[in-house]
Amino acid sequence: MTTEVTTVGDEAEPAADEGARADLSRLSLNTATTKHWTLREAVDGAVRAGLSSIGPWRDRVQEVGVPEAARIIADAGLRVSSLCRGGFLTTDDDAAARAALDDNRRAIVEAATLGTHELVMVVGGLPAASGPGGPALPYPARSGAGVRVQGADDPARDLVAARQRVADRIGELAPFAAGHGVRLVLEPLHPIFAADRAVISTIGQALDLAEPFxxxxxxxxxxxxxxxxxxxxxxxxxxxxxxxxxxxxxVCDWILPLAADPLLSRGHVGDGYVDFASITRWVRDAGYTGDVEVEIFHEDVWSAPGDETLATMAERYVRHVLPHL
Amino acid sequence: MTTEVTTVGDEAEPAADEGARADLSRLSLNTATTKHWTLREAVDGAVRAGLSSIGPWRDRVQEVGVPEAARIIADAGLRVSSLCRGGFLTTDDDAAARAALDDNRRAIVEAATLGTHELVMVVGGLPAASGPGGPALPYPARSGAGVRVQGADDPARDLVAARQRVADRIGELAPFAAGHGVRLVLEPLHPIFAADRAVISTIGQALDLAEPFxxxxxxxxxxxxxxxxxxxxxxxxxxxxxxxxxxxxxVCDWILPLAADPLLSRGHVGDGYVDFASITRWVRDAGYTGDVEVEIFHEDVWSAPGDETLATMAERYVRHVLPHL
Structure with missing residues (x-):
């Protein structure tokens, strides 16, 4: 699908596709970017913007029920690029672990019902920093200077053990996922989130965990x-x-200064310090031909009208990502 | 040197050395921890606390002059565990690069004069995020959402090129450092600082850069x-x-929530999420027998009386680090 995208900005550096009908066929709206839109609003907005796919979060899917969500998306002619998210598998409490595995099985079924192959997994942080099921969004402060003094060999701070539990539980979930035609997609998170959200911090580490499967x-x-x-x-x-x-x-950008809540500190592509040209070429050269999701958590983006956010998304994609894809 | 350290806290988990005369012979005060103390005050405080070494920052050394600083420290019978800091070598401006190399040569001479072998290097961030000579402490905000739109292949965001400049400039400085008996100590910084302070983020990457020397x-x-x-x-x-x-x-701790300025978000050992037992054993098992510096940037720590800070430092060291060293 193509659509008219007017690129604006620095006159000295016209975007490659300025004025042309840009190819948005691989651009996908992750629904976290338009936080205040319902699933139907996000689907309609994505269609208006000329996108072909959407990456929903489970809360927006569950709000209308999974079969109805699948129908809304299919009726609009959109693909589902991924479902966000499963994970939070690091707890050292047995009951909480069983609950987490059950929830992930539900997420796998939801992904299959929505017709996506990809279930994104945010694997969870240290037991010391994250509750069962993972922190809420935005996450609560669970510690502060001087609140607590740890003992030596504290299991709640044992990163190596937390990572092993992720490996073990991915192993438990893998056959169920395979049986439903769903892939467990490990998401490395920036090390700023290593304590409270994800003990996987790099692609290399995620690949090591994926290797047995x-x-x-x-x-x-x-x-x-x-x-x-x-x-x-x-x-x-x-x-x-x-x-x-x-x-x-x-795709989204690393901006400075960080927002007070670093979880909500992501910028539109081009507003920060990420070298999208290089990384996009690396992804292209690795043979990736799938969708490119824009997932931005930022109060300013969330408070903008959704159609405006989508227009900015598309313009930045055309300028910074598409030429290298 | 040994001194009386009273450990306090969780009664269920007595520290290994509770009540004993603790061995603080490897504990060093990095002067950034007692930000408001002059060099002489920091030296006197370190002696009162029973430490044997100190890691000064260049600003506190220059304040009194390097020879006088060397005398103050030597007269107190302290070792200099390291000098902080050289670096900020990533600029893509030739004049700024020459100025940075000159400043690093001065830092090498200062380290030699102080009698320390170790000059800590914070190598600098992306040109897009850091001025010549590096950002001030605390660093200024140089970007924000929507301020700027980058072009493709923007040298100011080219991490790979910035890292190559670090490698090249370390190569330029190495003979001068060797001639003065000073080691250039590459410091990987948390990836939260990759844009604005250090394009070296891991020990492995630092070792790759060190390997030719x-x-x-x-x-x-x-x-x-x-x-x-x-x-x-x-x-x-x-x-x-x-x-x-x-x-x-x-040693210092990763605490949550982050301070508004993440540069000032470090906690006393034991207040956060770092597994000091494991990391200390890894460092010990790697054969390290040198000093253990405590370097904390945090407004609460800085506003505490220096002697109190040193007492906390010593207590936490004895509880969380020393047993594994």
Missing amino acids: PSDVVGVVVDTYHVWWDPDLQRQIARAGAAGRIAGYQ | PSDVVGVVVDTYHVWWDPDLQRQIARAGAAGRIAGYQ
Whole structure:
């Protein structure tokens, strides 16, 4: 699908496609970007903007019920690029672990019902920093200077053990996912979130965890916000591509200063410090031909009218990503 | 040197050395921890607390003049564990690069004059995010959402090129450092600072950069705040030890929520999420026998009386670090 995109901005650097009918056929709206829209509003907005796919979050899907959500999206002629999200598998409490596995099985069924192959997994943080089921969005402060003094060999701070629990539980979920034609897509999160949201911080680490499983059962997603800084990024993206494990490419920017809540500190592509030209070429050269999701958590983006957000998304995609894809 | 340290806190988990005369002979005060103390005040405070070494910042050294600073420290019978800091080598401006190299040569001379072998290097961020000479502390906001739209292939956002400039300039400085008996100690910074302060984010990356040089000319420092999250940490610490390149071990904690300025978001050991037992054992097992510096940037720590800060430092060191060292 093509649509008219008017690029604006720096006159000295016209975008490659300025004035042309831009190809948005691989651009997908992650519904977190238009936080205040219902699923139907997001679907309608994506269609108006000329997109072909959408990446819904489970809360917006559950709001209308999964079968109805599937119908809304299919009726609009959109693909589902991925479902966000499963995960939060790091708890060291047995009951909480069983609940987390059950919830992930439900997420797998939801993904299959929506007709997407890709279930994004945010694996969870240290037991010391995250409750069962994971922190809410935005997450609550669970510690502060001077609140607590840890003992030596504290299991709640044992990163190595938390990562092993992720590996074990991915192993438990993999057959169920495979049986439903769904891939568990491990998402490395920026190390700023290593304590409270994800003990997976790099593509390389995610690939090591994925290795025991078939490539259509466990994959990885490349999210520029989370991995742009990684000195090994080019090599690990190539490795992911060679293994057939790149399940998604998500784009948004690292901006400074950070927002007070760093979870909500993502910028539109081009507003920050990420080198989208290089990373996009690495993803392309790794053989990725799937959708490019825009997933932005930021109060300013959320308070903008949704159609405006989508127009900015499309314009930035055409300027910074599409020429290298 | 030993001194009386009274450990307080959780009665159910007595510290290993509770009530004993603790061995603080490897504990060093980085002067950034007692920000408001002059060098002489910091030296006197360190002596009162029973420490044997100090890690001064250049501003506090220059305040009194380098020879006088050397005399103050030597007269007090303290070692200099390291000098903070050189670096900020990433600029793509030729004049700024020459100025940065000159400043680093001065820092090398200062380190030699102070009698320390270790000059800590914070290598600098992207040209887009850092001025010549590096950002001030605390650094200014140089960008924000929507301020700027980048072009494709923007050199100011080219991480790979910025890292190459670091490699080249370390190469330029190495003979001068070697001639003065000073080691350039590369400090990987947490990826939260990859845009504006350091394009080196991991021990492994620092070791790759160090590899062309002798181990007594280019080394690395392990700072728990910066590297605790790294999935490859144990292996890279072992690699650093095997290569004879561990030039320092700095300890402070990762606390949540982050301070509004994440640069000032470090906590006393034990207040956050770092697994000091594991990391300290990895550093020990890698053969490190040098000083352990405490370097904390946090307004609450800075506003506490210096002697109180040193007492907390010592207590936490004895509880969380010393048993594993």
